[in-house]
Amino acid sequence: MDPGNYTGISEFLLLGLSEELELQPIIFGLFLFMYLITVFGNLLIILTVNSDSHLHTPMYFFLSNLSFSDICFTSTTIPKMLWNIQTQSKVITYEGCLSQMYFFTLFVGLDNFLLTVMAYDHFVAICHPLNYTIIMNSWLCGLLVLVSWFLSVLHSTLQTSMVLRLSFCRVLKIPHFFCELKQMIQLACSDTFLNNMAMYFAVMLLAVVPFAGIIYSYCKIISSIYGISSAQGKYKAFSTCASHLSVVFLFYCTSLGVYLSSAANHGSHSSVVASVMYTVAMPMLNTFIYSLRNKDIKEALVRFSGREGLKGPIVLGMKNCAESPRT
Secondary structure, X not given: OOOOEEOOOOEEEEOOOOOOHHHHHHHHHXXXXXXXXXXXXXXXXXXXXXXXXXXXXXXXXXXXXXXXXXXXXXXXXXXXXXXXXXXXXXXXXXXXXXXXXXXXXXXXXXXXXXXXXXXXXXXXXXXXXXXXXXXXXXXXXXXXXXXXXXXXXXXXXXXXXXXXXXXXXXXXXXXXXXOOHHHHHHHXXXXXXXXXXXXXXXXXXXXXXXXXXXXXXXXXXXXXXXOOOOHHHHHHHHHHHHHHHHHHHHHHXXXXXXXXXXXXXXXXXXXXXXXXXXXXXHHHHHHXXXXXXXHHHHHHHHHHHOOOOOOOOOOOOOOOOOOOOXX
């Protein structure tokens, strides 16, 4: 180990998107606006889905869980970034950095699994409509979400535990606006071979494999849509999947693009800016995609906004999960 190594680390420095002082108010305002839109937009979707009996279906049960995950996803990084800009500080504690990395990794994985589960739901609804209520029952819906949580927690715990074994150099500047896993590994002065192998293996196993499952599901879905004789039936089936396909495209094109190109872009500013797309922009855009492109959500929002108040507690759950999905 080099003499410059240091194991009793107490804090890191987050360099953020830019170190130019005149840009800080602009960055603060932009990210605060995007964060508020993300939180309130996804919270509105959750409240609407849980308060409207027409949306108590598997499709919208998974959507409400995805919205909850997106709120947590952005809340792990943006508040700390805004606080650092406001206080003109770049410091984050070692414990805070590990916690941020843990929860960020967890909710990225959860988003990934939920998108895969939603693709499977569309596949069953379109390719096996007669057996949909039997296959997508309440027990299976709950199990799919629980398994998604379990795998995400397991993966995040494993990656964070492997970072704990690393020793870091004295110069602990992270060229990012949050503590990302690959950035933490790059800062280490000890051997990171196992960490890098675990990270890239996880990307292949937990991202590429689910993405392949999504592609397979939509190949079957497209084949089934072509078999529908009426134009109205084709449009109805396609509109069911359009919002989900848009979100999948955004998620994988941005997140996988950043990670798979990291070998050529270590520490580059372009990689940090690209990360904004899937850490901030994507969760915000999800609210617009699912609200503006979904007839049921728009109708439910109108009914929801017309109420004086909601009766009973609002919980993120599922009721009558076996009902057929509406488009």
